[in-house]
Amino acid sequence: MPNTSFELLGHSILPGKGMLLNLDIAKLHTGTKIEVPIIVQRGKKPGPVLLITGGIHGNEVNGVEIVRKLISKKYNRPVSGTVICIPVINIFGFLNQARPFPDGRDLNRMFPGSPRGSLASRFAYHLIKEIAPVVDYCIDYHTGGESRFNAPQTRINKGDEESMELAKVFGSPFIVLANTREKSFREALAKMGKKVLLFEGGKSLDINEKVTQTGIAGALRVMDHLGIRDFSEELELMEGKVLNPITIKSSQWVRAKYSGMFHPFVALGAKVKKGDLLGSVSDPFGNFERSIKATFTGHVICINQSPIINQGDAILHISQE
Structure with a gap:
């Protein structure tokens, strides 16, 4: 992109400057505006445009925390190119501590949307x-739904070599080859030729320091790799650098055969072998306790941390090797 004025939402942003914009496209039944703050920072030199987003699901606050810290520590100020941060896309879901948009729809299943559709579709x-x-490029931060705690992982489309290179640079412990969900933000961007890294880590309504640090370090590595800014000194001080992420081509959920109290016996990210004891389910009255054993070998990439589960609930997500 040439080193000239950068136009966004009707505003002109000069090289080396920043601006706080608001995406204002609709009102609630109370007349309250849906205004989503967008923080734009331009470098003095030309370069790529990176979009960093969080909170497309309003209760996934760990993603919001990652983007917030990138801004508060001024990591979003590039030397080359432009960095656009949207810490909370679903601002009303965030206020309500709920996953959906105010109209009850999942915003991440409404793309590319319609100017005459539902509130979420219009947004x-x-x-x-x-x-x-x-x-x-885009880094989109998510967490596991409800009580399902995801190991830090970067999801990309199968067969996308450039995204695979970026995912390796990002450095989360796992890279999951997962095709885009229909009508998701990632699918819409991919169809436009944009490269998207979807980061999953932690669970809803929770902030985990390890997940946060993994997400921040990943963004710095990607910005460094793209020539947006040199973060070698900052990355040198950060712990937990992962040089060889494990690539997951397929995975399967272990579901509860019984309702009751769930006791996981394995650690998140651990490798388990067929026959290993994964956990147990017991009734609250001491009448039974049923063991859960692995039926295949793989890594544990998500654990349902709810102490109470129902028959059929997804309780452990394990890669298949």
Whole structure:
């Protein structure tokens, strides 16, 4: 991109400058505006445009925390190119500590949206039409749903070599080859030719320091790799650098055969072998306790941390080797 004025949402941003913008496209029934703050920082030199997002699901606060820290520590200020941060896409879901948009829909299943659709669909439309066209790369931060705690992992499309290179640079413990979900933000951006890293780590309504640090370090590595800014000194001080992430091509959920109290016996990220004891389910009255054993070998990439489960609930997500 030439080192000239950068246009976004009707505003002109000069090289070396920053601006706080608001994406304002709809109102609630109370007349309250849906305004989503967008923080834009330009470098003095030309370079790629990186979009960093969190909170597309309003209760996934760990992603919001990662983007917040990138901004508060001024890591979002590039030397080359442009960094656009949207810490909370679903601002009303965040206020309500709930996953969906105010109209009850999952915003991440509404893309590319419609100017005449539901509230969530209209918002998705404006995000794709007004923000996405200027973007080259995107890091989208998520967490596990409800009580399901995800090991830090980067999800990319199968067969996308450039995204695989970026995922390795990001350095989360696991790279999951997962095709895009229909009508998701990642699918919409991919169809526009944008490269997207979807980071999953932690669980809803929770902030985990290890997950946060993994997400921050990954963003710095990607920005360093893209020539946006040299973060070698910052990365040298950070712990837990992963040089060889484990690539997961397929995985399977272990589901509860009984309702009761769930006791996991394995650690998140651990490798288990067929026949290993994974945990147990017991009733609250001491009448029974049923063991859960691995039926295949793989790594534990998610654990349901709910102490009470129902028959059929997903309790452990394990890669298949």
